[in-house]
Amino acid sequence: MSELQPVRGTRDLIGEDARRHFHVIETARKVAATFGFDEWSTPIFEDTRVFARGLGDTSDVVMKEMYTFTDRGGESLTLRPEATAGVCRALVTNGLTQSLPQKVFYTGPMFRYERPQKGRYRQFHQIDVEVLGSDSPLADAEVISCGWTILQALGVAQDTVLELNTLGDRASRDLYRAALVEYFTAHKAGLSEDSLTRLERNPLRILDSKDDGDRRIVADAPTIEPFLTTEAAVFYDTLRNHLMRFGVPFRQNWRIVRGLDYYSHTAFEFVTSRLGAQGTVLGGGRYDGLVEEMGGPHTPCVGWAAGVERLSMLMAEPPAAPRGVAIVPVGDAAEPIALDILLALRQAGVRAEISYRGNLKRRMERANKIGARAAVILGEAEIARGVAQVKDLTSGEQAEVALAGIVQHLS
Incomplete structure (x- = not known):
């Protein structure tokens, strides 16, 4: 056997693995086209600031997981750890903020330095759907419906559940944040070190902690529901009505959160119990401030990303090998x-x-x-x-x- 092997956290796609992989991508591409999404492609590496702004300077991805290097010209560049920030950067730099909405489908490899495990690699692949430039809850419902239709077309929808939540508007989150600070401060003695840090910076992030002690405390934490403004409650009710009209089943999960201030309103995940700890196969939400972080005007957006490797694993049978x-x-x-x-x-x-x-x-x-x-x-x-x-x-x-x-x- 050759001493040269794939780098840890990467793999070759050959035979059945390749057929599964490309079947997911082609199926998603075809379904997204029926929803009116156009395919974009952005560079695999970007100015590091694109992702630092998009993911937050203090996020785990930026601090611990990005593949960042200085090129021969002295510029700090990063292999993309996700697609949305690059798509928003492309919207601004290509002068498309005056031609909204833009409906974007995207696919390609992403890179994160994290511990490889089942369904999780250091080079992994995603499919993404984004609506850039609409503040309507119908846009949220449409991107979720597109994801559901892709899962149906792949034959894996029956193995997933859509979990849905709202993060409300800014006023709702300010009220909720204050309630969480009060609650978690009263339970500081039982919080993990990471959650104590989050209590100061972003208490909402404590809600998705994986620490067992944190999870016991989180179980009795307040939800955002009583803190929603009238406008935020109406937005969420409208979204749910649209999903029911589209025939997309869902269940409420008040613990789904997003860690950055520009996320608002809708947050959702399609989850499965068939992949162990890697339970989320498709997830996203509304992000109304990211384009501004890229130097553009206020541009409300909503979208999701799905892991191609995880969807490939969910498929019961690979596509048949072509017979010529x-x-x-x-x-x-x-x-x-x-x-x-x-x-x-x-x-x-x-x-x-x-x-x-x-x-x-x-x-x-x-x-x-x-x-x-x-x-x-x-x-x-x-x-x-x-x-x-x-x-x-x-x-x-x-x-x-x-x-x-x-x-x-x-x-």
């Missing part, structure tokens, strides 16, 4: 006609392959090995009569087909 047609020339004289047939099949959209060398037996062995559905066998006698032998490699049946009719026969 093997062209099998017998003798040198048959090869030119074989190449003509090969080209014609490919031009008709039929997957077709030819072995580079070997006798009839070896070429047929290769046809079976690659999982071909049929073999087109051409010898000098067949060419003289203007025909080929076409063998169905599933049933074993063989028929003589005119050379002029092979494409139609196999299409």
